[in-house]
Amino acid sequence: MHNKVKRNVIQFRLNDDEMAAFVDVKNALHSPNNAEAIRTMIADERLVNIAAKELEKGDQSVAQFLAKAWTEIGRSNLAKAVLGLHNKEGTNAVQQIGQNFEQIQSQLSGLLWSVTNLTNNVNQIAHVANLAKQEDPADTDTWNWIINSLQQILPAVQEVNSTAQLIEQFIKGDNKRSGS
Incomplete structure (x- = not known):
């Protein structure tokens, strides 16, 4: 294993419920492995934070762009979440x-x-x-x-x-x- 990669290994244990939830998320992300799922979740969290900051300023363009992009790749739940859309309206x-x-x-x-x-x-x-x-x-x-x-x-x-x-x-x- 390469030194930098070996130095940055993260290991953790999950109980059965947490593992089942993680597998569901991994499948929803269409990730081929656990590491890719975690990388995608990190990237998504960064994007959600950026969108949230822009929404606080009154700028919906970033959130709308992310919602459109996520919807196009089959992740409409994340699109709804980033816009704070939990109701019919x-x-x-x-x-x-x-x-x-x-x-x-x-x-x-x-x-x-x-x-x-x-x-x-x-x-x-x-x-x-x-x-x-x-x-x-x-x-x-x-x-x-x-x-x-x-x-x-x-x-x-x-x-x-x-x-x-x-x-x-x-x-x-x-x-x-x-x-x-």
Whole structure:
């Protein structure tokens, strides 16, 4: 055994009830062995303490992030505990946070799709403009097409801007317009 590891060995005895409780926790953590379970519990306790300190300051962002992360890996009880949610009201709040997150994800996906399409359209127009400038700068039909194409894109740009503003309002908590 390596000296540093040997020096830091922790041994303790558990009665049957404590051992059964530990095995339940180890299984809930999906830990392959006792040492990994204890390491995970230490890390969790540190994270819970950080979240608790931030909650005392009125900042729920760390607790919400941890709750989301723990829920994603199948540890929803720890997620509920870190937010102090032991009743139906608290559970409903966590569910609302999850729904809000999903709604934001959906809106951002749509926004990304729109921006990608706009970028492709603008690139095509820029390519035609560069060709027209190099090959026939006096071709009014080409320049009219470019102007018309840009005018057709303008409403989409305004829609993307509007959607981005709605998402920003939603994130800041003014989500009354979206029906939440």
